[in-house]
Amino acid sequence: MLVVCELALGLSLFALSADAAVAIPFQGKRDVDTRYPYTGPAVPIGDWVDQTVKGNGKGFPRLVEPPAVKPANSTVTNNVNVISLSYIPNGVNVHYQTPFGLDANPTVHWGLSPSNLCNSSTGQTVSYDRTPTCSAVVVTQCSQYFHNVQLDNLAADTTYYYQIPASNGTTASQTLSFKTARAAGDQKAFTVAVLNDMGYTNAHGTYQQLNQAVSEGVAFAWHGGDISYADDWYSGILPCESDWPVCYNGTSTNLPGGPPIPAEYDAPLPAGELPNQGGPQGGDMSVLYESNWDLWQQWMNNLTLKIPYMVLPGNHEASCGEFDGPNNILTAYLNDDKTNSSAPKSELTYYSCPPSQRNFTAYQNRFRMPGTETGGVGNFWYSFDYGLAHFVSIDGETDFPYSPEWPFVRDATSNETLPTEAQTFITDSGPFGDIDAENWKSNEAYQQWQWLKQDLASVDRTKTPWIIAMSHRPMYSSQVSSYQTDVRDAFEPLLLQYGVDAYLAGHIHWYERLFPLGRNGTIASSNIVNNNTYYTGDGKSITHVINGMAGNIESHSTLGDDPVLNITAVLNQRNYGFSKFTFHNATTATWQYVKGDGTGYGDQLTLLKKNATLSR
Numbered sequence: 001m002l003v004v005c006e007l008a009l010g011l012s013l014f015a016l017s018a019d020a021a022v023a024i025p026f027q028g029k030r031d032v033d034t035r036y037p038y039t040g041p042a043v044p045i046g047d048w049v050d051q052t053v054k055g056n057g058k059g060f061p062r063l064v065e066p067p068a069v070k071p072a073n074s075t076v077t078n079n080v081n082v083i084s085l086s087y088i089p090n091g092v093n094v095h096y097q098t099p100f101g102l103d104a105n106p107t108v109h110w111g112l113s114p115s116n117l118c119n120s121s122t123g124q125t126v127s128y129d130r131t132p133t134c135s136a137v138v139v140t141q142c143s144q145y146f147h148n149v150q151l152d153n154l155a156a157d158t159t160y161y162y163q164i165p166a167s168n169g170t171t172a173s174q175t176l177s178f179k180t181a182r183a184a185g186d187q188k189a190f191t192v193a194v195l196n197d198m199g200y201t202n203a204h205g206t207y208q209q210l211n212q213a214v215s216e217g218v219a220f221a222w223h224g225g226d227i228s229y230a231d232d233w234y235s236g237i238l239p240c241e242s243d244w245p246v247c248y249n250g251t252s253t254n255l256p257g258g259p260p261i262p263a264e265y266d267a268p269l270p271a272g273e274l275p276n277q278g279g280p281q282g283g284d285m286s287v288l289y290e291s292n293w294d295l296w297q298q299w300m301n302n303l304t305l306k307i308p309y310m311v312l313p314g315n316h317e318a319s320c321g322e323f324d325g326p327n328n329i330l331t332a333y334l335n336d337d338k339t340n341s342s343a344p345k346s347e348l349t350y351y352s353c354p355p356s357q358r359n360f361t362a363y364q365n366r367f368r369m370p371g372t373e374t375g376g377v378g379n380f381w382y383s384f385d386y387g388l389a390h391f392v393s394i395d396g397e398t399d400f401p402y403s404p405e406w407p408f409v410r411d412a413t414s415n416e417t418l419p420t421e422a423q424t425f426i427t428d429s430g431p432f433g434d435i436d437a438e439n440w441k442s443n444e445a446y447q448q449w450q451w452l453k454q455d456l457a458s459v460d461r462t463k464t465p466w467i468i469a470m471s472h473r474p475m476y477s478s479q480v481s482s483y484q485t486d487v488r489d490a491f492e493p494l495l496l497q498y499g500v501d502a503y504l505a506g507h508i509h510w511y512e513r514l515f516p517l518g519r520n521g522t523i524a525s526s527n528i529v530n531n532n533t534y535y536t537g538d539g540k541s542i543t544h545v546i547n548g549m550a551g552n553i554e555s556h557s558t559l560g561d562d563p564v565l566n567i568t569a570v571l572n573q574r575n576y577g578f579s580k581f582t583f584h585n586a587t588t589a590t591w592q593y594v595k596g597d598g599t600g601y602g603d604q605l606t607l608l609k610k611n612a613t614l615s616r
């Protein structure tokens with residue numbers, strides 16, 4: 001039956017709007033510093049043999065992934081390649097990506113039944129000057145215009161149907177659907193997929209299990225940073241090094257944990273390529289930074305079209321690179337446009353990457369998290385409720401004292417307002433919020449800290465007895481590192497003060513569950529019920545999990561000869577996967593580490609609250 005929309009007139013108004021949509025830069029204070037020129041290749045390509053953007057079949061293969069919308073015909077001039085959903089308060093943000101601009105402001109038609117998409121919402125487009133631009137890349141494999149349409153004032157826990165109409169050469173999407181978040185206080189059980197450090201290589205088992213979880217009704221996915229590993233585009237041009245887990249040379253590949261080595265690693269090294277720190281594709285998926293983003297996002301369409309996909313920043317989102325290999329081959333390429341050459345280590349600066357590949361630029365455009373709507377900042381820090389739980393995304397990369405990515409104020413000497421080129425580093429980023437009086441050593445000076453305190457203080461535990469926080473960086477691990485002290489000093493007292501139940505992280509590429517820990521890593525023995533059951537949420541301790549095992553080109557982390565500390569309850573350095581977090585009711589939640597190879601669970605943990613009082 002054909003349903004005639006009452007708003008038909010309004011819809012045609014949108015369709016007829018003659019105003020070409022103008023893509024606007026990021027709405028916040030996004031700022032890429034260009035005081036010193038970029039002097040590298042027009043398009044850095046992580047392949048010495050095949051220095052073309054599209055590939056000619058002689059170097060590393062260029063992978064392809066299907067776009068979100070299959071074009072209606074073969075002479076395609078524009079296309080919707082990625083669609084992803086995220087929560088905003090009382091609604092959903094529909095994000096979609098095209099290589100070229102649209103005729104009008106982005107639009108979504110929607111309604112409560114697939115045959116009745118009578119409501120229409122319009123949004124805004126953002127863009128950045130990506131390297132290379134989409135005019136150089138295949139139309140169905142490239143994103144440069146990022147459209148965000150907010151559907152708000154929706155009913156909670158309700159399925160809505162929507163369609164993205166055709167515009168400037170794109171094909172209209174099929175009728176798709178999503179389910180809104182449950183209202184805070186809704187007491188029904190639900191499950192969340194939690195994953196960290198994914199990328200592409202080694203993540204195929206995780207991907208399969210994630211898709212399975214979606215078909216079983218997982219409510220949403222929460223990805224704690226290190227998303228596409230786009231910055232590993234250059235792993236195929238870095239010579240092997242003994243401290244790097246992967247050495248691909250086509251005949252005798254090393255991967256942590258030893259054999260079996262996936263068959264793809266037996267692909268012969270293309271003639272002229274160096275044995276390298278990458279995989280058979282050279283980079284994670286592609287040898288171009290931006291194409292890695294495009295292809296990873298397209299790969300993930302099968303999830304992001306169906307469930308909200310919430311993200312937070314990790315170090316791999318910061319810029320086009322974060323370290324160099326022997327002889328600083330990358331530095332020579334980026335700074336001097338010299339292939340297979342060398343350069344002094346000190347020359348790897350903030351200005352080494354093309355301007356569009358610095359300061360979380362791709363990350364800021366390719367996602368739309370509810371920072372603005374929840375008092376936070378952009379895709380960096382924000383919170384949201386779902387049923388019995390309050391979820392808090394923390395930025396563990398920038399915007400706290402001694403953050404792993406440095407703000408310029410920390411590079412500069414006290415007599416400078418900005419650092420010189422040589423004083424910067426390739427991953428310098430942020431701050432994305434304010435630092436009062438530039439007092440970068442003080443927790444309280446940071447907008448993020450002020451927000452976190454206020455956000456935790458305002459949680460109504462009678463509605464959301466569970467509070468779960470995540471950032472990319474762990475506070476503790478048997479793999480001890482100095483950033484852990486900095487993350488603790490910034491956030492641990494607040495999380496304890498407000499009785500946060502669990503702190504999730506990634507960054508280290510393994511699964512590690514810690515005993516319940518109080519301030520400075522004291523084991524709260526009274527909160528250990530047994531090996532697989534902890535009491536939580538009483539402010540005396542927090543349950544910490546490092547969930548960094550989704551799989552990525554860097555493969556598993558290994559402890560080597562270092563000891564397993566007594567804070568570690570479970571350590572798995574071998575299986576890829578993700579975790580399912582189920583909130584059964586106000587006093588019981590269960591955490592299950594799903595192994596990517598389909599052989600079941602690598603760990604199971606029950607969290608119990610001694611008491612919780614729900615409002616009716």
Ligand SMILES: *[C@@H]1O[C@H](CO)[C@@H](O)[C@H](O)[C@H]1NC(C)=O
Nearest residue numbers: 029030031359428429430431
């Ligand atoms: C990064 O962007 C933010 C605005 O979003 C700006 O305040 C900051 O100075 C930039 N940092 C660097 C290192 O470019």
Ligand SMILES: *[C@@H]1O[C@H](CO)[C@@H](O)[C@H](O)[C@H]1NC(C)=O
Nearest residue numbers: 020077078100101102103168
């Ligand atoms: C429409 O798409 C074409 C490419 O097919 C592009 O050149 C043009 O800029 C787009 N129009 C707008 C308004 O962005």
Ligand SMILES: *[C@@H]1O[C@H](CO)[C@@H](O)[C@H](O)[C@H]1NC(C)=O
Nearest residue numbers: 006007118119120152153154
């Ligand atoms: C959706 O459309 C209906 C009528 O077609 C209207 O009553 C309702 O307010 C609209 N909802 C929103 C959130 O705009």
Ligand SMILES: *[C@@H]1O[C@H](CO)[C@@H](O)[C@H](O)[C@H]1NC(C)=O
Nearest residue numbers: 073074075076077168169170
């Ligand atoms: C293919 O799509 C283009 C752009 O939308 C359109 O101009 C053209 O007429 C279409 N061709 C066919 C055969 O439908």
Ligand SMILES: *[C@@H]1O[C@H](CO)[C@@H](O)[C@H](O)[C@H]1NC(C)=O
Nearest residue numbers: 208211212214215302303306
């Ligand atoms: C997409 O996800 C569905 C479950 O939601 C799954 O059945 C299907 O196999 C997935 N497709 C691919 C290509 O993985």
Ligand SMILES: *[C@@H]1O[C@H](CO)[C@@H](O)[C@H](O)[C@H]1NC(C)=O
Nearest residue numbers: 248249250251252253269275
């Ligand atoms: C790959 O490594 C093995 C073991 O180190 C070595 O014997 C072999 O020659 C290497 N192959 C190439 C192409 O470098």
Ligand SMILES: *[C@@H]1O[C@H](CO)[C@@H](O)[C@H](O)[C@H]1NC(C)=O
Nearest residue numbers: 411412413414415416417420
């Ligand atoms: C700033 O101080 C440094 C030492 O901290 C000194 O080397 C440099 O010359 C000073 N620069 C200016 C412009 O005064």
Ligand SMILES: *[C@@H]1O[C@H](CO)[C@@H](O)[C@H](O)[C@H]1NC(C)=O
Nearest residue numbers: 485488489518519520521522
């Ligand atoms: C935790 O360690 C910090 C120094 O890192 C110290 O100042 C503080 O007193 C310690 N707190 C507790 C409760 O042990």
Ligand SMILES: *[C@@H]1O[C@H](CO)[C@@H](O)[C@H](O)[C@H]1NC(C)=O
Nearest residue numbers: 529530531532568569570571
């Ligand atoms: C608890 O775990 C420890 C170490 O992992 C193990 O030795 C012990 O047998 C376990 N206890 C029970 C009751 O499973």
Ligand SMILES: *[C@@H]1O[C@H](CO)[C@@H](O)[C@H](O)[C@H]1NC(C)=O
Nearest residue numbers: 461537538539610611612613
């Ligand atoms: C139990 O709940 C009450 C009321 O919400 C609260 O005051 C008390 O601190 C809670 N006790 C524990 C151990 O969490």
Ligand SMILES: *[C@@H]1O[C@H](CO)[C@@H](O)[C@H](O)[C@H]1NC(C)=O
Nearest residue numbers: 521522523524525565566567
């Ligand atoms: C764990 O080890 C630390 C030293 O690393 C020690 O201070 C602490 O007492 C130990 N805790 C337990 C419960 O054994």
Ligand SMILES: *[C@@H]1O[C@H](CO)[C@@H](O)[C@H](O)[C@H]1NC(C)=O
Nearest residue numbers: 189583584585586587588589
């Ligand atoms: C909460 O859920 C758990 C797991 O399903 C169950 O064992 C427990 O009885 C439930 N508690 C309440 C108060 O319903």
